[in-house]
Amino acid sequence: MTTEHTYRVAVIPADGVGKEVVAAGCRVLDAVAEQSRTFRFEWTEFPWGSDYYAKHGRMMPEDGLETLRGYDAIYFGAVGWETVPDHVSLWGLRLNITQNFDQWANVRPVTFLPGVTSPLRKAAEVELDWVVVRENSEGEYAGLGGRNLSGRGPGNEVALQTALFTEKGCERIMRFAFDLARKRRVKKVSSVTKSNAQQYGMVLWDEVFARVAQDYPDVATESVLVDAMSAKFVLHPEDLSVVVASNLNADILSDLGSALAGSLGLASSANLNPDGRFPSMFEPVHGSAPDIAGLGVANPIGQISSGALMLEHFGLAAEAARVEAAVRGATAAGVRTRDIGGNATTDEVTTAVVEALQRAVVST
Structure with missing residues (x-):
């Protein structure tokens, strides 16, 4: 009997489209874990961000860093909203985490996907x-x-x-x-x-x-x-x-x-603490995009690919490669959001990636 390893991940969707794309990324990562049967994710979501600021006058609680310290990684969405000055929202949440957790290596791949002009x-x-x-x-x-x-x-x-x-x-x-x-x-x-x-x-x-x-x-x-x-x-x-x-x-x-x-919506990143003293954080490069927030049309690929970087950080290189291959399969098949020339919704792109993962398992 195979014993599953549980990765405890703090989820911070934060603002705008972050809420939508983080949900998409978690769905894809859960699908990979289910296929593997050797590990699973335990997600804990924290409602920090600009809405939290409106209620409490700060982007995260005073003990937020101490709370995050016990997790294996942080899966982050996007920060920023019209009601909070940008320097307040950024320094109050994202930079607060990266600076205090000494996430000194930020890795940002530039990836050209099939079907994306x-x-x-x-x-x-x-x-x-x-x-x-x-x-x-x-x-x-x-x-x-x-x-x-x-x-x-x-x-x-x-x-x-x-x-x-x-x-x-x-x-x-x-x-x-x-x-x-x-x-x-x-x-x-x-x-x-x-x-x-x-x-x-x-x-x-x-x-x-x-x-x-x-x-x-x-x-x-x-x-x-x-x-x-x-x-x-x-x-x-x-x-x-x-x-x-x-x-x-x-x-x-x-x-x-x-x-x-092709689009900032494709860009993934990893904020790494290579020493392992603190959890590392994985997030897409795009912002909170208030103009399309809540419409279900945000590109989830940056978030999904950031999840692949998290898998790689955990030593799951094969699973990370499968996620990236599934993303390429979805874009090659023409399932693309409007920022990269398509008309698919966030959910449709996510479903296409999950289905590409499932087809890959069947073919092997």
């Missing part, structure tokens, strides 16, 4: 597949700075936003990127910098990258200014494999990559 002509000519590794704990999002001198009257206030780069922080994300590159078909790491204009933090970044690269002689490297890398994403994406960048630069570039793949 890319604005890149090259997508139809060559195989494109790269991943953006984002430093997720410091850099431009360290939260250092302040607003001062407002007492001097209108027009005189000063705001300082300070980026933080530490040698240890740079090194650990770069080694993570190199280790990931060694597992890929194309073993190459592209470092993104802006050291010509940011002469302190980014120069440190460049120096650490050059030093770390010496320990990986089997991995090709390049160091590219962020503006040139933006152009490279469009003009020469076939040259990319692993792109490592600071918090802000990787945030922007990964969104560009997802748009080039």
